[in-house]
Amino acid sequence: GIQVExxxxxxxxxxxxxxxxxxxxxxxxxxxxxxxxxxxxxxxNLFYIPSxxxxxxxxxxTTVATERxxxxxxxxxxxxxxxxxxxxxxxxxxxxxxxxxxxxxxxxRA
Amino acid sequence: xxxxxxxxxxxxxxxGQQVTLSCSPISGHRSVSWYQQTPGQGLQxxxxxxxxxxxxxxxxxxxxxxRQFSNSRSEMNVSTLELGDSALYLCASSVLRGQGDDxxxxxxxxxxxVT
Numbered sequence: 609g610i611q612v613e614x615x616x617x618x619x620x621x622x623x624x625x626x627x628x629x630x631x632x633x634x635x636x637x638x639x640x641x642x643x644x645x646x647x648x649x650x651x652x653n654l655f656y657i658p659s660x661x662x663x664x665x666x667x668x669x670t671t672v673a674t675e676r677x678x679x680x681x682x683x684x685x686x687x688x689x690x691x692x693x694x695x696x697x698x699x700x701x702x703x704x705x706x707x708x709x710x711x712x713x714x715x716x717r718a
Numbered sequence: 719x720x721x722x723x724x725x726x727x728x729x730x731x732x733x734g735q736q737v738t739l740s741c742s743p744i745s746g747h748r749s750v751s752w753y754q755q756t757p758g759q760g761l762q763x764x765x766x767x768x769x770x771x772x773x774x775x776x777x778x779x780x781x782x783x784x785r786q787f788s789n790s791r792s793e794m795n796v797s798t799l800e801l802g803d804s805a806l807y808l809c810a811s812s813v814l815r816g817q818g819d820d821x822x823x824x825x826x827x828x829x830x831x832v833t
Contacts, residue, residue: 638819651824704774708761
């Protein structure tokens with residue numbers, strides 16, 4: 609199956625700092641999503657971005673499908689940005705499932 | 719629109735028992751998927767249903783089963799529970815087309831503890 613690698617595994621930031629999270633995947637995809645898992649376990653949709661660039665407030669994401677990677681940018685980080693960020697992909701073979709990376713744990717300190 | 723709902727939110731069971739978890743998708747969504755999250759294995763796909771048909775199943779033993787009803791609600795069942803089944807079980811639904819490229823939306827999860 610498709611492999612998804614996220615880096616770095618852990619990130620500690622000072623409030624106000626900017627950061628970049630990376631997601632590499634091993635095959636062509638027709639779905640790529642970024643999620644933030646809240647402390648209660650729910651996955652919150654951040655971006656649906658199989659290709660291109662999107663922005664939502666302080667967050668933005670870019671997927672370069674031809675090079676098989678996606679980046680999630682967090683600007684002016686706040687303590688509420690803390691948590692685990694997951695990248696998930698579905699391959700072109702259309703097997704109706706998302707394959708998740710191991711996640712990046714972000715800690716923002718005041 | 720209401721989001722994906724899952725019941726119960728928390729569950730404690732004993733080894734050897736069975737458990738049934740329920741998921742109601744977003745209104746109009748016909749595809750429902752189930753995932754298991756554990757600290758050791760991360761997020762793993764269990765199965766996916768569309769129009770009451772299982773279209774894909776992950777690498778889990780036969781003790782894990784599921785079904786989907788005509789109103790798109792889904793249940794998953796785990797029989798003969800083992801300690802290793804302790805996990806957060808997440809349900810996701812996707813938009814009407816039910817294609818592999820659909821955006822998926824997740825429910826709050828059911829946290830199962832097996833003692």
